[in-house]
Amino acid sequence: MKYTWRIVGHEKLVQGLENNITSGNIAHAYLFAGPEKVGKFTVAKTFAHILQCENSFCHTCQTCLQIEKNAHPDTIVFRDNGESIKIDEIRALINRLNLSAPSKYKVVIAENIERMPDEAGNCLLKTLEEPPPNTIFLFTTLFLKSIMPTILSRVRVLKFHHCPEDVLVKHLTNMYPETDAATIEQISKFALGKPGVAFDLINDPQLASNYKTLYTDLQRFLDYESIFDRFLYIKEAENDPRKIADILDILTHIIRTRMVTGAPYRKPYVEILEKIDYTNYLLKHNINPKLALENLMLNI
Numbered sequence: 001m002k003y004t005w006r007i008v009g010h011e012k013l014v015q016g017l018e019n020n021i022t023s024g025n026i027a028h029a030y031l032f033a034g035p036e037k038v039g040k041f042t043v044a045k046t047f048a049h050i051l052q053c054e055n056s057f058c059h060t061c062q063t064c065l066q067i068e069k070n071a072h073p074d075t076i077v078f079r080d081n082g083e084s085i086k087i088d089e090i091r092a093l094i095n096r097l098n099l100s101a102p103s104k105y106k107v108v109i110a111e112n113i114e115r116m117p118d119e120a121g122n123c124l125l126k127t128l129e130e131p132p133p134n135t136i137f138l139f140t141t142l143f144l145k146s147i148m149p150t151i152l153s154r155v156r157v158l159k160f161h162h163c164p165e166d167v168l169v170k171h172l173t174n175m176y177p178e179t180d181a182a183t184i185e186q187i188s189k190f191a192l193g194k195p196g197v198a199f200d201l202i203n204d205p206q207l208a209s210n211y212k213t214l215y216t217d218l219q220r221f222l223d224y225e226s227i228f229d230r231f232l233y234i235k236e237a238e239n240d241p242r243k244i245a246d247i248l249d250i251l252t253h254i255i256r257t258r259m260v261t262g263a264p265y266r267k268p269y270v271e272i273l274e275k276i277d278y279t280n281y282l283l284k285h286n287i288n289p290k291l292a293l294e295n296l297m298l299n300i
């Protein structure tokens with residue numbers, strides 16, 4: 001590959017993006033779809049760098065430095081701040097795109113566009129149908145299924161996947177030679193195929209220790225028969241979105257592991273995984289976390 005993408009895995013996908021540049025086949029809009037913390041935003045940002053920099057993503061020119069700090073006037077970034085993307089923000093964006101600019105491109109990076117209500121989506125759609133010249137949209141989403149079909153038909157979709165555990169182990173071993181093999185293996189297990197989680201865990205021993213406790217607790221918790229016990233367990237997590245996300249991730253991992261080893265359980269594992277996915281979907285759509293979790297607890 002010509003450029004440094006700073007992600008784990010996804011070689012084919014980023015090679016495809018590089019080929020788009022060299023062959024001049026750059027789409028007006030891309031949608032990077034896949035789970036959290038697997039590198040979608042990093043790829044979007046790097047792609048913006050490569051497109052905008054006059055010196056092949058040199059890391060040192062003013063453009064590169066500005067993009068790095070999210071201060072480049074023609075590289076507009078919408079990070080997921082937990083709120084929906086409002087129609088006024090889309091209108092302001094469209095006005096901004098119609099102004100002339102000195103840069104090579106106008107690049108819009110918008111994270112998790114499933115946060116966009118239909119009204120804002122329809123407003124954006126008009127611009128996607130007739131984009132201003134040299135404008136490139138780089139969208140990400142956690143839930144491809146929740147994107148309006150009219151938007152889907154106007155973007156080039158690239159799917160991101162979880163990173164295999166052995167690939168992650170190899171990568172972390174190279175990156176952190178001073179960390180012992182047992183720690184790297186455990187962190188790779190807890191990361192559940194999400195390199196971003198692995199980096200968080202390796203740089204924060206307290207977080208790693210919390211994960212370990214949660215993992216052990218949830219193993220035990222799955223064997224609780226009493227709904228009362230389950231409700232009690234989730235009560236302390238219901239106001240902590242980070243902990244809820246960790247619980248759902250670790251539950252998924254435990255269920256998948258039990259499925260592979262053929263351990264007996266009172267409900268079909270596939271059904272439980274679907275319920276967990278659906279709970280994730282509900283939580284991203286601002287459903288009351290207590291209700292969503294209690295509903296899950298009743299059904300697994």
Ligand SMILES: [Zn+2]
Binds near residue numbers: 060065
């Ligand atoms: Zn540069």
